[in-house]
Amino acid sequence: MKAENSVKIQFDSLSANEAFARGAAAAFLARYDPTVPQLADIKTAVSEAVTNCIVHAYPDRIGPVTLCIAVYPERLVKITVMEPLFTTGNPEERSGLGFAVMQSFMDKVKVSSQPGKGTRVVLTKRLDERST
16 A cells, blocks of 8 residues: 655654654644544654654664654554664563553554664554544
8 A cells, every 4th residue: 555645754862852753743644634632642652652762772872763654545644663773671671661552542553673673663543534
């Protein structure tokens, strides 16, 4: 399925850029007139995904994070947050709540991570049709 519209943004893994990513997602999706609760859900999930990239992929340095947003027919939105590195980190330092938060706000969350290839989080949500 081909996207009707898409955007790709790359930014440094600075905690201040989490707000930028959340705002950029909201601004890009505004033209699709999502409901206020849907937009809040998406912003929260994007915030969590980007924060996870910043905290876990780059604990000791600054690196690139890529945010891709694509809108498909029937108002299907796919948001991908990518980091080019792989981290195993210390599992005892993670609570695992980030993915539970993302799953509670999105229709689907898919995570893939491979050494040398990076980590990709794909957030999917279908926007409701707005009644006029």
